[in-house]
Amino acid sequence: MYLTKDEERLLHADNPTIRKCMEILVAIGEIFNADRLINVKSVQISGISYQNIGDAGLEWIEGLNAKFVVKAMINPAGMDIRRWREMDIDKDFYRKQMRIINALISMGAESTLTCTPYYIEKPSFGDHLAWAESNAVVYANSLIGARTNRESGISALASGIIGKTPNYGLHVDENREPTVIVNVKEKIRSELLASILGLVVGERVANEVPYFRFPNTLSEWQLKVLGATLSAKGNTALFHVEGQTPEWSKFDVRSLEKIEIDGLKHEFDQELSKTCEPDLIALGCPHLSEWELEKLYELTRDKRAKKEFWVFTSRETMKKRGDLINALESRGIKVFGDTCMVVSPATEKFDCIMINSGKAFVYLPKLRGVNAKIAGMEDCVREGFNR
Amino acid sequence: MSSSQYNKNRESRIPCRKISGGVAEGEVIISRKNFSFLGDVDPDTGKVVAEDSDIYGESISGKIFAFPSGRGSTVGTYVLLRMKKSKTAPIAIINEITEPIIAVGAIISEIPLVDMVDLSLLRTGERLRIHADRAKCHIEILDRLDR
Numbered sequence: 001m002y003l004t005k006d007e008e009r010l011l012h013a014d015n016p017t018i019r020k021c022m023e024i025l026v027a028i029g030e031i032f033n034a035d036r037l038i039n040v041k042s043v044q045i046s047g048i049s050y051q052n053i054g055d056a057g058l059e060w061i062e063g064l065n066a067k068f069v070v071k072a073m074i075n076p077a078g079m080d081i082r083r084w085r086e087m088d089i090d091k092d093f094y095r096k097q098m099r100i101i102n103a104l105i106s107m108g109a110e111s112t113l114t115c116t117p118y119y120i121e122k123p124s125f126g127d128h129l130a131w132a133e134s135n136a137v138v139y140a141n142s143l144i145g146a147r148t149n150r151e152s153g154i155s156a157l158a159s160g161i162i163g164k165t166p167n168y169g170l171h172v173d174e175n176r177e178p179t180v181i182v183n184v185k186e187k188i189r190s191e192l193l194a195s196i197l198g199l200v201v202g203e204r205v206a207n208e209v210p211y212f213r214f215p216n217t218l219s220e221w222q223l224k225v226l227g228a229t230l231s232a233k234g235n236t237a238l239f240h241v242e243g244q245t246p247e248w249s250k251f252d253v254r255s256l257e258k259i260e261i262d263g264l265k266h267e268f269d270q271e272l273s274k275t276c277e278p279d280l281i282a283l284g285c286p287h288l289s290e291w292e293l294e295k296l297y298e299l300t301r302d303k304r305a306k307k308e309f310w311v312f313t314s315r316e317t318m319k320k321r322g323d324l325i326n327a328l329e330s331r332g333i334k335v336f337g338d339t340c341m342v343v344s345p346a347t348e349k350f351d352c353i354m355i356n357s358g359k360a361f362v363y364l365p366k367l368r369g370v371n372a373k374i375a376g377m378e379d380c381v382r383e384g385f386n387r
Numbered sequence: 388m389s390s391s392q393y394n395k396n397r398e399s400r401i402p403c404r405k406i407s408g409g410v411a412e413g414e415v416i417i418s419r420k421n422f423s424f425l426g427d428v429d430p431d432t433g434k435v436v437a438e439d440s441d442i443y444g445e446s447i448s449g450k451i452f453a454f455p456s457g458r459g460s461t462v463g464t465y466v467l468l469r470m471k472k473s474k475t476a477p478i479a480i481i482n483e484i485t486e487p488i489i490a491v492g493a494i495i496s497e498i499p500l501v502d503m504v505d506l507s508l509l510r511t512g513e514r515l516r517i518h519a520d521r522a523k524c525h526i527e528i529l530d531r532l533d534r
Contacts, residue, residue, distance in 0.1 A: 023408075027494060030406065031406070031486060152491060
Protein backbone atom coordinates (compact mmCIF):
# COMPACT_ATOMS: atom_id res chain seq x y z
CA MET A 1 0.00 0.00 0.00
CA TYR A 2 1.29 3.43 -0.93
CA LEU A 3 1.79 5.84 1.97
CA THR A 4 2.38 9.57 1.65
CA LYS A 5 5.33 11.11 3.48
CA ASP A 6 3.00 12.41 6.18
CA GLU A 7 1.49 8.97 6.63
CA GLU A 8 4.98 7.42 6.85
CA ARG A 9 5.76 9.90 9.61
CA LEU A 10 2.67 8.84 11.56
CA LEU A 11 3.79 5.23 11.25
CA HIS A 12 6.99 6.18 13.07
CA ALA A 13 5.45 8.79 15.39
CA ASP A 14 6.79 9.20 18.92
CA ASN A 15 3.25 8.88 20.29
CA PRO A 16 2.64 5.12 20.59
CA THR A 17 -1.14 5.57 20.21
CA ILE A 18 -0.75 7.19 16.82
CA ARG A 19 1.89 4.66 15.79
CA LYS A 20 -0.35 1.72 16.75
CA CYS A 21 -3.40 3.19 15.02
CA MET A 22 -1.37 3.68 11.86
CA GLU A 23 0.01 0.12 12.11
CA ILE A 24 -3.56 -1.18 12.36
CA LEU A 25 -4.68 0.69 9.24
CA VAL A 26 -1.58 -0.38 7.29
CA ALA A 27 -2.02 -4.03 8.33
CA ILE A 28 -5.66 -4.05 7.22
CA GLY A 29 -4.68 -2.29 4.01
CA GLU A 30 -2.03 -4.94 3.33
CA ILE A 31 -4.41 -7.81 4.09
CA PHE A 32 -7.00 -6.52 1.61
CA ASN A 33 -4.58 -5.17 -0.99
CA ALA A 34 -5.64 -1.56 -0.59
CA ASP A 35 -3.73 0.84 -2.82
CA ARG A 36 -3.72 3.78 -0.38
CA LEU A 37 -5.44 5.44 2.55
CA ILE A 38 -8.44 7.72 1.97
CA ASN A 39 -10.03 10.36 4.20
CA VAL A 40 -13.17 9.50 6.13
CA LYS A 41 -15.94 11.89 7.20
CA SER A 42 -16.84 10.14 10.42
CA VAL A 43 -16.31 6.99 12.45
CA GLN A 44 -18.73 4.84 14.44
CA ILE A 45 -17.02 2.89 17.22
CA SER A 46 -18.59 -0.37 18.40
CA GLY A 47 -17.41 -2.75 21.10
CA ILE A 48 -17.68 -0.27 23.94
CA SER A 49 -19.82 -2.40 26.26
CA TYR A 50 -17.88 -3.39 29.37
CA GLN A 51 -19.47 -6.80 29.23
CA ASN A 52 -17.98 -7.41 25.79
CA ILE A 53 -14.48 -6.04 26.11
CA GLY A 54 -13.82 -6.57 29.82
CA ASP A 55 -10.91 -5.20 31.81
CA ALA A 56 -8.43 -5.79 28.99
CA GLY A 57 -10.43 -3.57 26.66
CA LEU A 58 -11.13 -0.99 29.34
CA GLU A 59 -7.43 -0.66 30.21
CA TRP A 60 -6.42 -0.52 26.57
CA ILE A 61 -8.86 2.30 25.79
CA GLU A 62 -7.86 4.19 28.95
CA GLY A 63 -4.22 3.90 27.92
CA LEU A 64 -4.76 5.66 24.59
CA ASN A 65 -3.36 9.14 24.24
CA ALA A 66 -4.65 10.96 21.16
CA LYS A 67 -7.61 12.94 19.89
CA PHE A 68 -10.04 12.00 17.17
CA VAL A 69 -9.52 14.15 14.08
CA VAL A 70 -12.94 13.42 12.54
CA LYS A 71 -16.44 13.15 13.99
CA ALA A 72 -16.39 10.09 16.26
CA MET A 73 -19.64 8.51 17.41
CA ILE A 74 -20.03 5.55 19.77
CA ASN A 75 -22.30 2.50 19.97
CA PRO A 76 -24.75 1.70 22.77
CA ALA A 77 -23.24 0.72 26.11
CA GLY A 78 -24.39 -1.85 28.66
CA MET A 79 -26.89 0.45 30.40
CA ASP A 80 -28.84 3.70 30.37
CA ILE A 81 -26.25 6.01 31.93
CA ARG A 82 -28.90 7.79 34.02
CA ARG A 83 -31.45 5.10 34.86
CA TRP A 84 -29.05 2.17 35.29
CA ARG A 85 -30.36 1.39 38.76
CA GLU A 86 -33.84 0.76 37.34
CA MET A 87 -32.22 -1.76 35.03
CA ASP A 88 -30.68 -3.61 38.02
CA ILE A 89 -27.16 -2.84 36.83
CA ASP A 90 -24.67 -3.16 39.69
CA LYS A 91 -22.38 -0.37 40.76
CA ASP A 92 -19.15 -2.05 39.72
CA PHE A 93 -20.45 -2.59 36.19
CA TYR A 94 -21.69 1.00 36.09
CA ARG A 95 -18.32 2.40 37.16
CA LYS A 96 -16.34 0.36 34.66
CA GLN A 97 -18.76 1.14 31.83
CA MET A 98 -18.48 4.85 32.63
CA ARG A 99 -14.67 4.64 32.57
CA ILE A 100 -14.83 3.28 29.01
CA ILE A 101 -17.29 5.97 27.89
CA ASN A 102 -15.35 8.76 29.60
CA ALA A 103 -12.05 7.63 28.10
CA LEU A 104 -13.59 7.84 24.63
CA ILE A 105 -15.17 11.23 25.36
CA SER A 106 -11.84 12.58 26.61
CA MET A 107 -10.40 11.63 23.21
CA GLY A 108 -13.08 13.74 21.57
CA ALA A 109 -15.82 11.19 20.85
CA GLU A 110 -19.39 12.38 21.07
CA SER A 111 -21.49 10.67 23.70
CA THR A 112 -24.00 9.45 21.10
CA LEU A 113 -24.29 5.90 22.52
CA THR A 114 -26.50 4.80 19.67
CA CYS A 115 -26.47 2.20 16.90
CA THR A 116 -28.30 4.67 14.63
CA PRO A 117 -25.63 7.31 13.94
CA TYR A 118 -27.42 7.93 10.62
CA TYR A 119 -30.14 9.75 12.58
CA ILE A 120 -27.55 11.90 14.39
CA GLU A 121 -25.48 12.98 11.42
CA LYS A 122 -26.79 11.67 8.16
CA PRO A 123 -23.91 11.08 5.73
CA SER A 124 -24.18 12.21 2.10
CA PHE A 125 -24.12 10.08 -1.02
CA GLY A 126 -20.54 9.09 -1.80
CA ASP A 127 -19.08 9.97 1.63
CA HIS A 128 -16.35 7.64 2.84
CA LEU A 129 -16.86 6.47 6.43
CA ALA A 130 -15.27 4.01 8.83
CA TRP A 131 -18.24 2.63 10.68
CA ALA A 132 -18.46 -0.43 12.87
CA GLU A 133 -21.96 -1.57 13.96
CA SER A 134 -23.37 -3.71 11.24
CA ASN A 135 -26.86 -2.17 10.95
CA ALA A 136 -25.36 1.30 10.56
CA VAL A 137 -22.94 0.01 7.93
CA VAL A 138 -25.68 -1.55 5.82
CA TYR A 139 -27.93 1.53 6.24
CA ALA A 140 -25.20 3.99 5.20
CA ASN A 141 -24.15 1.90 2.19
CA SER A 142 -27.59 0.84 0.99
CA LEU A 143 -30.10 3.56 1.88
CA ILE A 144 -27.75 6.55 1.60
CA GLY A 145 -25.08 5.46 -0.86
CA ALA A 146 -22.24 6.41 1.49
CA ARG A 147 -19.26 4.02 1.56
CA THR A 148 -17.99 2.00 4.47
CA ASN A 149 -16.68 -1.46 5.12
CA ARG A 150 -17.78 -3.41 8.18
CA GLU A 151 -15.17 -2.12 10.58
CA SER A 152 -14.38 -3.55 13.99
CA GLY A 153 -14.48 -1.29 17.05
CA ILE A 154 -10.72 -0.95 17.07
CA SER A 155 -10.26 -0.34 13.34
CA ALA A 156 -12.96 2.36 13.48
CA LEU A 157 -11.20 3.90 16.47
CA ALA A 158 -7.87 3.85 14.63
CA SER A 159 -9.52 5.54 11.64
CA GLY A 160 -10.93 8.21 13.95
CA ILE A 161 -7.47 9.04 15.29
CA ILE A 162 -5.76 9.04 11.87
CA GLY A 163 -8.79 10.34 9.93
CA LYS A 164 -8.33 7.74 7.20
CA THR A 165 -9.18 4.21 6.16
CA PRO A 166 -7.60 1.80 3.65
CA ASN A 167 -9.16 2.05 0.19
CA TYR A 168 -10.61 -1.43 -0.47
CA GLY A 169 -13.89 -3.32 -0.36
CA LEU A 170 -17.00 -1.14 -0.48
CA HIS A 171 -14.98 2.05 -0.91
CA VAL A 172 -14.23 0.83 -4.44
CA ASP A 173 -16.92 1.10 -7.17
CA GLU A 174 -16.61 -2.39 -8.62
CA ASN A 175 -17.19 -4.07 -5.25
CA ARG A 176 -20.57 -2.38 -4.91
CA GLU A 177 -22.00 -4.29 -7.86
CA PRO A 178 -24.87 -6.66 -7.10
CA THR A 179 -23.91 -10.34 -7.13
CA VAL A 180 -27.32 -12.00 -6.78
CA ILE A 181 -30.95 -11.05 -7.46
CA VAL A 182 -33.61 -11.71 -4.84
CA ASN A 183 -37.08 -11.70 -6.41
CA VAL A 184 -39.64 -11.24 -3.66
CA LYS A 185 -43.11 -12.20 -4.89
CA GLU A 186 -45.24 -10.97 -2.02
CA LYS A 187 -45.79 -7.40 -0.87
CA ILE A 188 -43.80 -6.33 2.17
CA ARG A 189 -46.40 -4.44 4.15
CA SER A 190 -44.90 -4.51 7.65
CA GLU A 191 -41.62 -4.34 9.48
CA LEU A 192 -42.29 -7.92 10.60
CA LEU A 193 -42.25 -9.18 7.00
CA ALA A 194 -39.06 -7.19 6.37
CA SER A 195 -37.50 -8.94 9.38
CA ILE A 196 -38.71 -12.34 8.23
CA LEU A 197 -37.31 -11.75 4.76
CA GLY A 198 -33.94 -10.90 6.32
CA LEU A 199 -34.04 -14.03 8.48
CA VAL A 200 -35.02 -16.26 5.56
CA VAL A 201 -32.45 -15.03 3.00
CA GLY A 202 -29.75 -13.70 5.36
CA GLU A 203 -27.54 -16.77 5.28
CA ARG A 204 -28.11 -17.39 1.58
CA VAL A 205 -26.85 -13.93 0.67
CA ALA A 206 -24.05 -13.79 3.25
CA ASN A 207 -20.95 -12.28 1.62
CA GLU A 208 -23.00 -11.24 -1.42
CA VAL A 209 -24.37 -7.89 -2.56
CA PRO A 210 -28.06 -8.74 -3.01
CA TYR A 211 -30.29 -6.86 -5.46
CA PHE A 212 -33.92 -7.01 -4.33
CA ARG A 213 -37.02 -6.76 -6.51
CA PHE A 214 -40.23 -6.06 -4.62
CA PRO A 215 -43.81 -5.74 -5.90
CA ASN A 216 -44.28 -2.63 -3.71
CA THR A 217 -42.25 0.30 -2.40
CA LEU A 218 -40.68 -0.27 1.02
CA SER A 219 -40.65 2.42 3.73
CA GLU A 220 -37.48 3.67 5.40
CA TRP A 221 -38.55 1.69 8.46
CA GLN A 222 -38.85 -1.56 6.51
CA LEU A 223 -35.53 -1.04 4.73
CA LYS A 224 -33.78 -0.26 8.03
CA VAL A 225 -35.15 -3.44 9.61
CA LEU A 226 -34.34 -5.54 6.53
CA GLY A 227 -30.73 -4.29 6.52
CA ALA A 228 -30.27 -4.84 10.25
CA THR A 229 -31.57 -8.39 9.96
CA LEU A 230 -29.53 -9.24 6.87
CA SER A 231 -26.35 -8.05 8.54
CA ALA A 232 -27.10 -9.98 11.74
CA LYS A 233 -28.02 -13.20 9.95
CA GLY A 234 -25.43 -13.09 7.18
CA ASN A 235 -22.67 -10.55 6.72
CA THR A 236 -24.44 -8.24 4.34
CA ALA A 237 -22.93 -4.77 4.27
CA LEU A 238 -24.72 -3.48 1.16
CA PHE A 239 -27.93 -4.28 -0.71
CA HIS A 240 -29.76 -2.62 -3.56
CA VAL A 241 -33.50 -2.33 -4.14
CA GLU A 242 -34.74 -1.91 -7.71
CA GLY A 243 -36.31 1.51 -8.18
CA GLN A 244 -35.54 2.61 -4.63
CA THR A 245 -31.98 2.70 -3.31
CA PRO A 246 -29.60 5.37 -4.66
CA GLU A 247 -27.26 3.11 -6.67
CA TRP A 248 -29.64 0.48 -8.05
CA SER A 249 -29.61 1.71 -11.65
CA LYS A 250 -25.82 1.86 -11.97
CA PHE A 251 -25.40 -1.83 -12.66
CA ASP A 252 -26.28 -4.39 -15.28
CA VAL A 253 -27.89 -7.26 -13.40
CA ARG A 254 -29.20 -9.29 -16.34
CA SER A 255 -26.77 -12.17 -16.00
CA LEU A 256 -27.08 -12.63 -12.26
CA GLU A 257 -28.32 -15.72 -10.49
CA LYS A 258 -31.84 -15.35 -9.02
CA ILE A 259 -33.32 -16.40 -5.70
CA GLU A 260 -37.14 -16.56 -5.69
CA ILE A 261 -38.92 -15.79 -2.44
CA ASP A 262 -42.60 -16.52 -1.91
CA GLY A 263 -44.75 -17.43 1.08
CA LEU A 264 -42.47 -15.74 3.61
CA LYS A 265 -44.83 -16.14 6.54
CA HIS A 266 -45.34 -19.76 5.67
CA GLU A 267 -41.62 -20.39 5.42
CA PHE A 268 -41.21 -18.89 8.85
CA ASP A 269 -44.30 -20.40 10.43
CA GLN A 270 -42.57 -22.60 12.98
CA GLU A 271 -40.57 -19.73 14.40
CA LEU A 272 -43.60 -17.44 14.43
CA SER A 273 -45.76 -19.88 16.30
CA LYS A 274 -43.19 -20.33 19.07
CA THR A 275 -45.13 -20.43 22.26
CA CYS A 276 -43.21 -18.69 24.94
CA GLU A 277 -45.07 -16.37 27.28
CA PRO A 278 -43.45 -12.91 27.01
CA ASP A 279 -42.44 -11.34 30.32
CA LEU A 280 -40.88 -8.36 28.56
CA ILE A 281 -41.79 -6.53 25.38
CA ALA A 282 -38.80 -4.64 24.00
CA LEU A 283 -38.68 -2.35 20.99
CA GLY A 284 -35.68 -0.48 19.65
CA CYS A 285 -33.24 -2.78 17.87
CA PRO A 286 -31.93 -0.77 16.05
CA HIS A 287 -32.77 2.31 18.16
CA LEU A 288 -36.21 3.71 17.31
CA SER A 289 -36.46 6.72 15.03
CA GLU A 290 -38.72 9.64 15.83
CA TRP A 291 -41.18 8.24 13.33
CA GLU A 292 -41.26 4.83 15.05
CA LEU A 293 -41.77 6.53 18.44
CA GLU A 294 -44.70 8.49 16.98
CA LYS A 295 -46.19 5.29 15.63
CA LEU A 296 -45.90 3.69 19.06
CA TYR A 297 -47.51 6.80 20.54
CA GLU A 298 -50.49 6.40 18.20
CA LEU A 299 -50.83 2.68 18.91
CA THR A 300 -50.85 3.15 22.69
CA ARG A 301 -53.22 6.11 22.87
CA ASP A 302 -55.51 5.96 25.94
CA LYS A 303 -53.88 2.74 27.14
CA ARG A 304 -51.68 1.67 29.99
CA ALA A 305 -49.05 -1.06 29.87
CA LYS A 306 -49.90 -4.22 31.78
CA LYS A 307 -46.58 -5.94 31.18
CA GLU A 308 -42.98 -4.72 31.32
CA PHE A 309 -42.62 -2.69 28.13
CA TRP A 310 -39.18 -1.29 27.33
CA VAL A 311 -38.25 0.97 24.46
CA PHE A 312 -34.74 1.90 23.35
CA THR A 313 -33.73 5.00 21.43
CA SER A 314 -30.85 7.45 21.31
CA ARG A 315 -30.26 10.08 24.00
CA GLU A 316 -30.37 12.68 21.23
CA THR A 317 -33.85 11.63 20.12
CA MET A 318 -34.97 11.60 23.76
CA LYS A 319 -33.78 15.18 24.21
CA LYS A 320 -35.33 16.32 20.97
CA ARG A 321 -38.70 14.67 21.58
CA GLY A 322 -39.14 15.06 25.34
CA ASP A 323 -42.91 15.51 24.81
CA LEU A 324 -43.23 12.15 23.11
CA ILE A 325 -41.02 10.36 25.63
CA ASN A 326 -43.02 11.76 28.58
CA ALA A 327 -46.30 10.70 26.99
CA LEU A 328 -45.01 7.15 26.43
CA GLU A 329 -43.69 7.01 30.00
CA SER A 330 -47.06 8.12 31.35
CA ARG A 331 -48.56 5.06 29.64
CA GLY A 332 -46.27 2.76 31.60
CA ILE A 333 -43.58 2.33 28.93
CA LYS A 334 -39.96 2.62 30.06
CA VAL A 335 -37.94 4.56 27.52
CA PHE A 336 -34.20 3.97 27.89
CA GLY A 337 -31.32 5.63 26.08
CA ASP A 338 -27.64 4.76 25.62
CA THR A 339 -28.20 0.99 25.47
CA CYS A 340 -30.48 -1.72 24.05
CA MET A 341 -31.96 -5.12 24.85
CA VAL A 342 -29.12 -6.89 23.04
CA VAL A 343 -26.04 -5.23 24.59
CA SER A 344 -27.34 -4.72 28.12
CA PRO A 345 -27.13 -7.59 30.63
CA ALA A 346 -30.36 -6.11 32.09
CA THR A 347 -32.53 -8.30 29.86
CA GLU A 348 -30.97 -11.58 31.05
CA LYS A 349 -33.38 -11.88 33.98
CA PHE A 350 -36.35 -12.35 31.65
CA ASP A 351 -37.46 -15.68 30.14
CA CYS A 352 -39.14 -14.63 26.93
CA ILE A 353 -38.72 -11.28 25.24
CA MET A 354 -41.14 -10.16 22.57
CA ILE A 355 -39.55 -8.03 19.88
CA ASN A 356 -40.31 -6.72 16.40
CA SER A 357 -36.71 -6.97 15.19
CA GLY A 358 -35.06 -9.73 13.18
CA LYS A 359 -31.69 -8.55 14.47
CA ALA A 360 -32.75 -8.91 18.12
CA PHE A 361 -34.28 -12.28 17.20
CA VAL A 362 -30.81 -13.46 16.12
CA TYR A 363 -28.84 -11.99 19.02
CA LEU A 364 -31.05 -12.23 22.14
CA PRO A 365 -30.77 -16.03 22.50
CA LYS A 366 -27.06 -15.99 21.57
CA LEU A 367 -25.88 -13.07 23.68
CA ARG A 368 -28.40 -12.83 26.51
CA GLY A 369 -29.48 -16.46 26.74
CA VAL A 370 -33.20 -15.63 26.61
CA ASN A 371 -36.03 -16.79 24.36
CA ALA A 372 -37.17 -14.37 21.72
CA LYS A 373 -40.60 -14.12 20.15
CA ILE A 374 -41.00 -12.00 17.06
CA ALA A 375 -44.12 -10.07 16.03
CA GLY A 376 -45.07 -6.73 14.49
CA MET A 377 -45.23 -3.54 16.57
CA GLU A 378 -49.05 -3.74 16.71
CA ASP A 379 -48.95 -7.24 18.17
CA CYS A 380 -46.23 -6.22 20.61
CA VAL A 381 -48.50 -3.42 21.85
CA ARG A 382 -51.45 -5.81 22.05
CA GLU A 383 -49.38 -8.20 24.16
CA GLY A 384 -48.18 -5.47 26.50
CA PHE A 385 -51.34 -3.44 26.86
CA ASN A 386 -54.47 -5.54 26.40
CA ARG A 387 -54.13 -8.31 28.89
CA MET B 388 14.40 -40.17 -1.02
CA SER B 389 16.59 -40.43 2.08
CA SER B 390 15.84 -38.21 5.01
CA SER B 391 19.03 -36.21 4.50
CA GLN B 392 17.99 -35.39 0.95
CA TYR B 393 14.56 -34.51 2.24
CA ASN B 394 16.17 -32.17 4.75
CA LYS B 395 18.11 -30.43 2.04
CA ASN B 396 14.93 -29.84 0.09
CA ARG B 397 13.39 -27.96 2.92
CA GLU B 398 14.56 -24.40 3.15
CA SER B 399 15.61 -23.29 6.60
CA ARG B 400 14.69 -19.69 5.75
CA ILE B 401 11.09 -19.11 4.85
CA PRO B 402 9.98 -15.72 3.51
CA CYS B 403 6.88 -14.10 4.99
CA ARG B 404 4.90 -10.88 5.18
CA LYS B 405 5.16 -8.73 8.30
CA ILE B 406 1.84 -7.71 9.81
CA SER B 407 2.85 -6.99 13.42
CA GLY B 408 6.55 -6.33 13.84
CA GLY B 409 9.05 -7.88 16.24
CA VAL B 410 11.48 -10.73 16.79
CA ALA B 411 10.60 -13.98 18.54
CA GLU B 412 12.30 -17.31 19.11
CA GLY B 413 10.66 -20.45 20.40
CA GLU B 414 8.90 -23.73 19.75
CA VAL B 415 6.13 -23.78 17.16
CA ILE B 416 2.71 -25.43 17.60
CA ILE B 417 0.66 -25.88 14.44
CA SER B 418 -3.10 -26.19 14.01
CA ARG B 419 -4.64 -26.89 10.61
CA LYS B 420 -7.90 -25.19 11.55
CA ASN B 421 -8.91 -21.54 11.52
CA PHE B 422 -8.81 -20.15 15.03
CA SER B 423 -10.90 -17.79 17.15
CA PHE B 424 -9.39 -16.42 20.34
CA LEU B 425 -12.97 -15.94 21.57
CA GLY B 426 -14.06 -19.42 22.58
CA ASP B 427 -11.31 -21.66 21.21
CA VAL B 428 -8.82 -21.01 24.02
CA ASP B 429 -8.97 -20.56 27.79
CA PRO B 430 -7.32 -17.17 28.22
CA ASP B 431 -6.30 -17.91 31.81
CA THR B 432 -4.25 -21.01 30.96
CA GLY B 433 -3.53 -20.73 27.25
CA LYS B 434 -5.00 -24.21 26.70
CA VAL B 435 -7.04 -24.90 23.58
CA VAL B 436 -10.57 -25.78 24.69
CA ALA B 437 -12.30 -26.15 21.31
CA GLU B 438 -13.11 -29.86 21.22
CA ASP B 439 -13.05 -30.03 17.45
CA SER B 440 -9.54 -28.56 17.32
CA ASP B 441 -6.63 -30.72 16.19
CA ILE B 442 -4.61 -29.32 19.11
CA TYR B 443 -7.38 -29.70 21.71
CA GLY B 444 -5.96 -29.67 25.25
CA GLU B 445 -2.55 -28.33 24.18
CA SER B 446 -1.17 -25.03 25.38
CA ILE B 447 -0.30 -22.22 22.99
CA SER B 448 1.15 -19.97 25.67
CA GLY B 449 4.83 -19.10 25.34
CA LYS B 450 4.93 -20.78 21.92
CA ILE B 451 4.89 -19.63 18.34
CA PHE B 452 1.35 -20.41 17.24
CA ALA B 453 0.82 -21.26 13.57
CA PHE B 454 -2.66 -21.68 12.05
CA PRO B 455 -4.22 -20.91 8.66
CA SER B 456 -6.33 -17.87 9.54
CA GLY B 457 -8.69 -16.32 12.07
CA ARG B 458 -12.46 -16.48 12.27
CA GLY B 459 -15.32 -15.32 14.45
CA SER B 460 -16.13 -12.30 16.58
CA THR B 461 -14.03 -9.15 16.72
CA VAL B 462 -14.15 -9.46 20.53
CA GLY B 463 -11.37 -12.03 20.00
CA THR B 464 -9.06 -9.06 19.58
CA TYR B 465 -9.40 -8.23 23.26
CA VAL B 466 -8.93 -11.85 24.34
CA LEU B 467 -5.45 -11.83 22.83
CA LEU B 468 -4.72 -8.62 24.75
CA ARG B 469 -5.97 -10.21 27.96
CA MET B 470 -3.74 -13.26 27.37
CA LYS B 471 -0.73 -11.02 26.79
CA LYS B 472 -1.39 -9.25 30.08
CA SER B 473 -1.76 -12.48 32.03
CA LYS B 474 1.30 -13.96 30.27
CA THR B 475 -0.59 -16.81 28.61
CA ALA B 476 -0.35 -15.47 25.04
CA PRO B 477 1.69 -17.06 22.27
CA ILE B 478 5.04 -15.28 21.71
CA ALA B 479 4.37 -14.95 17.98
CA ILE B 480 1.75 -15.93 15.40
CA ILE B 481 2.20 -17.36 11.91
CA ASN B 482 -0.77 -17.47 9.51
CA GLU B 483 -1.19 -18.63 5.95
CA ILE B 484 -3.39 -15.61 5.24
CA THR B 485 -4.25 -13.50 8.23
CA GLU B 486 -7.41 -11.46 8.75
CA PRO B 487 -8.22 -8.27 10.69
CA ILE B 488 -9.30 -9.80 14.03
CA ILE B 489 -5.99 -11.59 14.53
CA ALA B 490 -3.98 -8.76 12.95
CA VAL B 491 -5.44 -6.03 15.16
CA GLY B 492 -5.18 -8.26 18.24
CA ALA B 493 -1.50 -8.93 17.55
CA ILE B 494 -0.73 -5.25 16.92
CA ILE B 495 -2.36 -3.93 20.09
CA SER B 496 -0.85 -6.77 22.13
CA GLU B 497 2.60 -6.25 20.57
CA ILE B 498 2.86 -9.86 19.47
CA PRO B 499 4.82 -10.43 16.23
CA LEU B 500 2.54 -11.70 13.44
CA VAL B 501 3.65 -12.83 9.99
CA ASP B 502 1.66 -14.40 7.19
CA MET B 503 1.89 -15.62 3.57
CA VAL B 504 3.58 -18.74 4.95
CA ASP B 505 3.04 -22.29 3.68
CA LEU B 506 2.47 -24.08 6.99
CA SER B 507 3.39 -27.47 5.46
CA LEU B 508 7.00 -26.27 5.57
CA LEU B 509 6.87 -26.34 9.37
CA ARG B 510 6.58 -29.14 11.97
CA THR B 511 5.11 -28.83 15.45
CA GLY B 512 7.93 -28.83 17.99
CA GLU B 513 10.53 -27.17 15.77
CA ARG B 514 12.38 -24.19 17.14
CA LEU B 515 11.91 -21.12 15.00
CA ARG B 516 13.16 -17.58 14.97
CA ILE B 517 10.84 -15.01 13.46
CA HIS B 518 12.43 -11.87 12.08
CA ALA B 519 9.77 -9.27 11.47
CA ASP B 520 11.62 -6.23 12.69
CA ARG B 521 12.37 -4.47 9.42
CA ALA B 522 10.62 -4.20 6.09
CA LYS B 523 11.96 -7.64 5.19
CA CYS B 524 10.47 -10.65 6.89
CA HIS B 525 11.59 -14.24 7.29
CA ILE B 526 11.28 -17.30 9.49
CA GLU B 527 14.40 -19.25 10.38
CA ILE B 528 14.09 -22.94 11.30
CA LEU B 529 16.68 -23.46 14.03
CA ASP B 530 16.40 -27.21 14.57
CA ARG B 531 14.57 -29.05 11.94
CA LEU B 532 12.37 -32.05 12.67
CA ASP B 533 11.44 -34.52 9.99
CA ARG B 534 8.83 -37.16 9.81
